[in-house]
Amino acid sequence: MYRKIYYIGFAGYITLFIFSILFYKERISFLDGAYFLFHILKAKSFAIFHYRYIAVVTEVYPVVAAKLNLSLEAATRLYSIGFIANYFLCYLICGLVLKKYDFALIILLSNILIMRDTFYWPVSELPQALILVSLFFAVLQNISAGNLSGKFFVIIGSALIAFSHPLICFPFTYCILFFYLKRNKTIKQELLRLSFVLFIAVFILKAIFLRDKYDTSAMSGMRNFLTLFPNYFIIASNIHFLQACLYKYYWLAISFIAVVVLYAKAKQWFILLHFLIFFIGYLLLINISHPQIAATPDFYYENLYLPLCLFVAFPLIFDLLPRISKTNIVVLIFSLVILSSCIRVYNTHKKYTARLHWYRKKLAELGNTKSLLNKTSMPLDTITMGWATAYEFWLLSTLETGRTASIVYMDANEIPYWALGTRNGFVTNWGVFSYKEFRTPYFVFSDSLSAYTIKKD
Numbered sequence: 001m002y003r004k005i006y007y008i009g010f011a012g013y014i015t016l017f018i019f020s021i022l023f024y025k026e027r028i029s030f031l032d033g034a035y036f037l038f039h040i041l042k043a044k045s046f047a048i049f050h051y052r053y054i055a056v057v058t059e060v061y062p063v064v065a066a067k068l069n070l071s072l073e074a075a076t077r078l079y080s081i082g083f084i085a086n087y088f089l090c091y092l093i094c095g096l097v098l099k100k101y102d103f104a105l106i107i108l109l110s111n112i113l114i115m116r117d118t119f120y121w122p123v124s125e126l127p128q129a130l131i132l133v134s135l136f137f138a139v140l141q142n143i144s145a146g147n148l149s150g151k152f153f154v155i156i157g158s159a160l161i162a163f164s165h166p167l168i169c170f171p172f173t174y175c176i177l178f179f180y181l182k183r184n185k186t187i188k189q190e191l192l193r194l195s196f197v198l199f200i201a202v203f204i205l206k207a208i209f210l211r212d213k214y215d216t217s218a219m220s221g222m223r224n225f226l227t228l229f230p231n232y233f234i235i236a237s238n239i240h241f242l243q244a245c246l247y248k249y250y251w252l253a254i255s256f257i258a259v260v261v262l263y264a265k266a267k268q269w270f271i272l273l274h275f276l277i278f279f280i281g282y283l284l285l286i287n288i289s290h291p292q293i294a295a296t297p298d299f300y301y302e303n304l305y306l307p308l309c310l311f312v313a314f315p316l317i318f319d320l321l322p323r324i325s326k327t328n329i330v331v332l333i334f335s336l337v338i339l340s341s342c343i344r345v346y347n348t349h350k351k352y353t354a355r356l357h358w359y360r361k362k363l364a365e366l367g368n369t370k371s372l373l374n375k376t377s378m379p380l381d382t383i384t385m386g387w388a389t390a391y392e393f394w395l396l397s398t399l400e401t402g403r404t405a406s407i408v409y410m411d412a413n414e415i416p417y418w419a420l421g422t423r424n425g426f427v428t429n430w431g432v433f434s435y436k437e438f439r440t441p442y443f444v445f446s447d448s449l450s451a452y453t454i455k456k457d
Contacts, residue, residue: 001327002101005334009108012338013088016112017081019119019345024080025396026352029359031384032123034391037079041066041442042433050212052125054132054164058082072398072442083122087111090131094138102317103138105334107131109313110306112341114249117299119345120352124303129164130310133171136161137179140195141186151194158195162202166215170285171307172199174278178314181271221289228288237287237296241305248344249305251337255312262320271315279311297384358382359396363405367397370406370452372419372427378409390428394443404444406452424448 020027028037036059039047044066046059061082065075087107094104110130118127136157143150161172176196179187228235245253256279263272286304290296324330358379375386383389390408397405408427419425425432426445435445 001321001330002105003095004327005331006095006101006104008331008334008338009091009105012108012112012342013084013091015338015342016119016345017084017088019342019349020080020084020122021077023120023349023352024077025356025399026349027080027120027122028076029356029392029395030120030352031388031392032121033079034395035388036123037062037076038391038394040079041072041075041440042438044440050214051163051206051210052165054125054128054160055123057086058123058128061085066440066442069441072395075442076395076399080122083128086128087131090135094135098138098142100138100141103134103141105317106310106313107134109316109337110134110309112338113251113255113309113313114302114305115341116248116302116344116348117297118302118306120348121299121303125165126167126303127306129161129168130171130306132157132161132164133168133175133310136195137175137187140191143191144188150191154191154195155198158198159202162199162206166219167304167307169199169203170278170282171310172196174274174307174311175314177274178271181274182318219289224288224291228291232284232288235287235291236293237291237301238284240293240301241283241287251340252305252308252312255316258320259312259315262315262323271319275311275315279308282307282311299384355382355384356396359392360400362407363393363397363401366407366455367401367403367405369455370422370427370447370450371408371455372452373407373409373455374412375409376412387429390426394426398442398444402444403446406445406447419452420454421451423451427452 027033036047036049036055040059040062044063046056046063048055048059058079059082061078062075065078070078091104091107094100094107111127118124139153139157143153161168173196176192180189180192232238241249259275260272263269263275283305286301290301290304293301321330378386378389380386386409390406393405393407397403404426406426408429410429419427419432422432424435426435426438426443435448438445
């Protein structure tokens with residue numbers, strides 16, 4: 001049964017692969033995508049931020065494109081394709097190489113169960129880390145406790161996961177406890193203990209000696225556990241999540257109910273408690289840390305919720321599927337999950353395509369100028385966030401006109417008046433890059449005479 005379902009997943013990945021080609025501008029000209037690609041092509045090298053080295057596996061595509069002097073369009077398309085290609089590659093390794101069809105299906109569900117806005121914000125390291133965790137445990141099943149090369153794999157794998165994303169500590173610990181509580185004979189208990197100890201050691205050492213300001217500021221929301229006490233369950237983010245379960249997270253809600261019923265009927269109380277603690281505890285961690293939905297875009301919430309997909313995927317694949325005797329029913333359900341995911345992704349492109357149209361309109365209006373604009377005039381319901389406008393205008397203008405536009409939106413109190421006289425530099429929200437720094441063909445600055453001016457929008 002697992003193998004039959006596994007091959008159905010090919011249709012999902014192929015469809016998403018096609019979407020990543022069709023909507024490459026929507027995906028990469030959006031916030032971090034444009035920002036990362038800017039630095040990758042500028043240096044013709046990897047752009048690793050916040051010590052999240054897992055980004056190497058997706059950045060290799062535009063890096064190779066830059067090394068080969070391919071066009072900006074080719075580099076952008078390859079960057080867009082690379083995310084889906086890597087997910088599909090891990091899916092193929094689990095199924096065709098390791099013959100671990102169960103872990104392959106966990107990868108599939110982690111990718112598509114709630115996918116919608118995150119398809120258009122692919123650069124987050126969290127979904128990449130989730131796939132790495134699934135692949136790690138799939139390989140771990142093939143390792144014997146006394147195997148020296150196997151222990152070396154555990155050391156390297158645990159360290160890589162620890163350096164992938166701060167939130168990965170919850171899914172990784174969940175998986176360790178899942179197999180430990182079940183006394184799963186396919187993964188040696190010694191290897192589980194070794195993996196957990198190494199992961200925790202590296203994770204703590206990283207937090208102590210490689211402290212990152214971005215990650216530290218992201219943790220500031222933890223204070224809400226004190227300030228919002230005891231009104232956790234009536235905050236806007238929790239209400240928003242429950243509403244979203246009706247129209248976009250419906251498969252997650254159905255999966256949650258199925259897992260609870262499964263373990264309750266089987267009277268597997270410890271496993272059920274383990275599941276509920278991680279699922280509800282993690283959900284509250286995210287929602288209490290980000291209680292105001294007006295301040296947190298949908299794509300960011302969805303990205304943070306992705307570990308919930310892994311939490312439900314493990315019991316669904318390892319405990320529920322073996323109890324279903326009718327393969328056709330399971331095949332139908334997985335087909336519906338894949339089909340609905342692809343439909344959600346396609347329908348969501350309208351929002352991100354409308355975003356592109358707004359940028360094109362501004363380029364037609366201001367593309368021949370060097371402009372500093374007040375961010376309060378931006379339609380944030382369309383643009384979402386404004387910190388990356390300089391990079392987004394760079395990418396879209398150079399792709400579509402062959403000339404790099406110099407337009408940046410800033411908060412009124414952040415406008416760098418010292419940059420107004422800049423004639424030979426590219427102004428961004430965080431500084432100025434001299435034209436001399438751009439030695440690649442991906443940046444076309446044709447005006448070194450005019451200076452930046454403040455414009456009313």
